[in-house]
Amino acid sequence: MTGLRFIDIGANLLDGMFKGRYNDKEYHAPDLHQVLDRALSAGVDKLIITAGSLAEARAALDLARTHESLFCTVGVHPTRCGEFEAHPEGPDAYLQALLALIEEGQRDGKVVAVGECGLDYDRLHFCPAGTQRQFFKRQFALAQASKLPMFLHLRGAAQDFLEDVREHQDDFVGGVVHSFDGTEEELQRILQIEKLCIGINGCSLKTEENLAVVAQVPLTRLLLETDCPWCEIRPSHAGSRFVKTRWEAKDKKKHDPGKPVKGRNEPCCILQVLEVVAGQRGSEDVQGLAEQVYCNTFRVFFPGELQQWGLVPSFSKDAKPDYWKMFNARSESVAEKPAFRRLLPSKRCLVLVDGFYEWKKEKDGKQPYYIHLQGDEPLVFAGLFDAWHSPEGPLHTYTILTTDSSKRLSWLHDRMPVLLRDKAAQQAWLGIEDKGAKGATGLQKLLGPYDGEDLVWHPVTRSMSSISFQSPEASKELVKPSVSSFFLKKPASSPAKAAKESSMGTGMAPAAAAAGAPAAVVGVKREREEEAGVVHTNGAGKAGKAAAGSVSSRGGEAGDVKQEEGAQLGSSKAEAPPTAVNSDEQPPPGHKDQRDSVVAAGVMAGAPANSADSQGVVGNIGSDAEADLGSKGPREEGSEPASKVARRGGGSAHSSGASRPGASPTKKSPAAAGAARKGRPPGQQDISKFFKRG
Numbered sequence: 001m002t003g004l005r006f007i008d009i010g011a012n013l014l015d016g017m018f019k020g021r022y023n024d025k026e027y028h029a030p031d032l033h034q035v036l037d038r039a040l041s042a043g044v045d046k047l048i049i050t051a052g053s054l055a056e057a058r059a060a061l062d063l064a065r066t067h068e069s070l071f072c073t074v075g076v077h078p079t080r081c082g083e084f085e086a087h088p089e090g091p092d093a094y095l096q097a098l099l100a101l102i103e104e105g106q107r108d109g110k111v112v113a114v115g116e117c118g119l120d121y122d123r124l125h126f127c128p129a130g131t132q133r134q135f136f137k138r139q140f141a142l143a144q145a146s147k148l149p150m151f152l153h154l155r156g157a158a159q160d161f162l163e164d165v166r167e168h169q170d171d172f173v174g175g176v177v178h179s180f181d182g183t184e185e186e187l188q189r190i191l192q193i194e195k196l197c198i199g200i201n202g203c204s205l206k207t208e209e210n211l212a213v214v215a216q217v218p219l220t221r222l223l224l225e226t227d228c229p230w231c232e233i234r235p236s237h238a239g240s241r242f243v244k245t246r247w248e249a250k251d252k253k254k255h256d257p258g259k260p261v262k263g264r265n266e267p268c269c270i271l272q273v274l275e276v277v278a279g280q281r282g283s284e285d286v287q288g289l290a291e292q293v294y295c296n297t298f299r300v301f302f303p304g305e306l307q308q309w310g311l312v313p314s315f316s317k318d319a320k321p322d323y324w325k326m327f328n329a330r331s332e333s334v335a336e337k338p339a340f341r342r343l344l345p346s347k348r349c350l351v352l353v354d355g356f357y358e359w360k361k362e363k364d365g366k367q368p369y370y371i372h373l374q375g376d377e378p379l380v381f382a383g384l385f386d387a388w389h390s391p392e393g394p395l396h397t398y399t400i401l402t403t404d405s406s407k408r409l410s411w412l413h414d415r416m417p418v419l420l421r422d423k424a425a426q427q428a429w430l431g432i433e434d435k436g437a438k439g440a441t442g443l444q445k446l447l448g449p450y451d452g453e454d455l456v457w458h459p460v461t462r463s464m465s466s467i468s469f470q471s472p473e474a475s476k477e478l479v480k481p482s483v484s485s486f487f488l489k490k491p492a493s494s495p496a497k498a499a500k501e502s503s504m505g506t507g508m509a510p511a512a513a514a515a516g517a518p519a520a521v522v523g524v525k526r527e528r529e530e531e532a533g534v535v536h537t538n539g540a541g542k543a544g545k546a547a548a549g550s551v552s553s554r555g556g557e558a559g560d561v562k563q564e565e566g567a568q569l570g571s572s573k574a575e576a577p578p579t580a581v582n583s584d585e586q587p588p589p590g591h592k593d594q595r596d597s598v599v600a601a602g603v604m605a606g607a608p609a610n611s612a613d614s615q616g617v618v619g620n621i622g623s624d625a626e627a628d629l630g631s632k633g634p635r636e637e638g639s640e641p642a643s644k645v646a647r648r649g650g651g652s653a654h655s656s657g658a659s660r661p662g663a664s665p666t667k668k669s670p671a672a673a674g675a676a677r678k679g680r681p682p683g684q685q686d687i688s689k690f691f692k693r694g
Contacts, residue, residue: 010225028255052077079126115151150175205239232265242279
């Protein structure tokens with residue numbers, strides 16, 4: 001299995017086993033270097049070293065500084081909380097020393113969490129419950145001061161643990177209950193604290209009951225770990241039946257640096273944890289599951305590396321990078337423009353979104369439409385990413401490639417994002433090695449318009465045109481009143497009046513008589529709408545989750561959008577389409593029933609993605625006239641994609657690539673041409689002729 005990415009959130013790399021010592025007896029030379037090589041080969045690109053005391057935290061930070069993939073926690077394990085009281089200068093001094101170490105590690109980006117801390121009532125012989133609880137509470141002050149997530153430990157103490165966490169839930173930004181092996185009831189109680197995720201390792205997969213609980217963890221709250229060198233998945237464990245990947249291991253007495261040691265868990269074995277979780281959940285899309293977990297982990301532990309929409313080139317010297325932000329890049333000229341062509345060889349990415357918006361000018365104002373795939377599958381856009389560096393740290397940004405609109409969407413706009421609809425195209429975009437004109441030609445084959453019938457749209461409330469509008473209504477289908485409703489006969493005001501009206505009929509049942517005349521109008525209207533491709537619905541559909549931002553992108557690759565995490569991905573200085581009462585015009589062809597749509601977790605592939613709860617932001621991709629990087633142009637309206645974690649593109653893998661199905665030009669029918677002249681989408685009927693006097 002290739003192409004998977006992992007972050008091992010719990011690796012005890014300071015353990016003596018990685019130095020060749022087992023139970024205080026030395027068996028072989030230190031082999032941590034080989035262990036890390038195997039981890040990287042398995043797709044583990046970040047590891048968080050777990051620390052459980054002040055001294056251990058210092059050692060963990062020193063080790064993390066030796067390798068770009070290593071990070072660490074700072075905190076005190078519940079079984080070692082006696083160290084607070086044993087410190088020569090007292091508990092307060094011990095706590096201050098922890099905080100000083102956190103601040104030191106934060107400056108170089110190596111300390112990413114407070115922990116391992118929590119409660120462990122299964123091992124009270126190491127530390128009494130009262131002491132554990134006292135100093136567990138004290139460590140929330142570290143999380144509050146540092147704004148770091150918490151790496152939490154829970155064994156046999158769910159009641160007290162949850163009480164303490166709830167008491168201090170305003171003091172920390174989020175975290176994970178690692179190595180979870182509790183009951184389903186305990187899981188549900190933890191999940192009620194929305195800022196907590198669940199960490200799963202081999203100890204979470206021992207029994208059938210464990211597996212049943214793991215299947216209940218929401219995908220957006222799931223993190224993976226190994227807790228190495230402990231918690232391996234053994235043949236006797238219930239989850240072992242799902243393991244597909246195994247390594248040849250050697251006994252510690254016959255140590256081979258190129259092979260794992262029998263009985264010693266390693267970070268590369270996180271792949272086995274994924275296989276068990278996927279198998280138990282019945283997931284065939286193992287790569288999709290891995291990517292979701294990867295994004296979840298980035299959201300919790302590495303929010304500073306998250307991508308922002310609106311490319312700021314690395315060569316920018318401006319102290320205010322907003323001037324350079326380019327939200328869209330025209331695929332036709334991406335290999336020529338200086339800002340983009342240098343990114344093609346190795347900085348291609350995928351941008352996953354729930355959908356995007358476009359606006360159509362109508363008689364009473366601009367009407368927004370939400371474009372998405374049927375069902376809950378995300379759209380995958382082609383993108384490019386870059387990093388701009390300043391004294392405050394790096395700024396990771398990306399842009400979305402656009403192309404000519406497809407035939408089906410041309411009524412709405414002349415441009416659309418480049419959709420990579422199948423995995424072959426996605427892998428080709430990430431893997432083709434672009435060298436010169438030949439490579440650029442290979443990439444261009446992927447960048448045509450997508451015209452599949454599974455790309456559908458519906459009108460949404462005009463309130464979402466306002467940047468401040470944050471609501472599930474942003475993607476909910478807008479049901480417009482039917483013209484025929486104005487001709488329906490009002491019900492009788494009393495039983496007596498109803499009886500009188502029914503006696504005046506022509507033999508039909510009262511209800512049928514009352515509806516007789518309007519039924520003819522409805523019938524004509526339905527028949528003509530069916531010819532036009534209009535699909536009638538009975539409701540507005542299931543509400544999607546709230547979008548994290550609302551932006552429109554009508555124009556160029558330069559704009560002025562300020563990004564705000566957790567609330568809004570962008571804001572445009574251009575005038576937003578006005579809020580207005582919606583007209584009675586029927587939706588255009590392509591309108592589908594959205595009752596089963598739910599906003600899915602969006603993710604940008606490569607540099608990492610954020611979403612406060614891994615939820616996507618839907619957005620508008622508009623026209624993108626090229627911006628001259630050497631001169632300031634007019635500010636443009638922007639667009640809004642979903643939560644984003646970008647996968648690094650480029651590399652040596654070659655693929656012929658699957659070209660996107662394009663729209664071949666066809667001659668418009670007279671009816672369609674007439675509709676276009678009158679400002680209506682093709683196929684939409686002008687029903688005014690049915691009401692003219694004749």
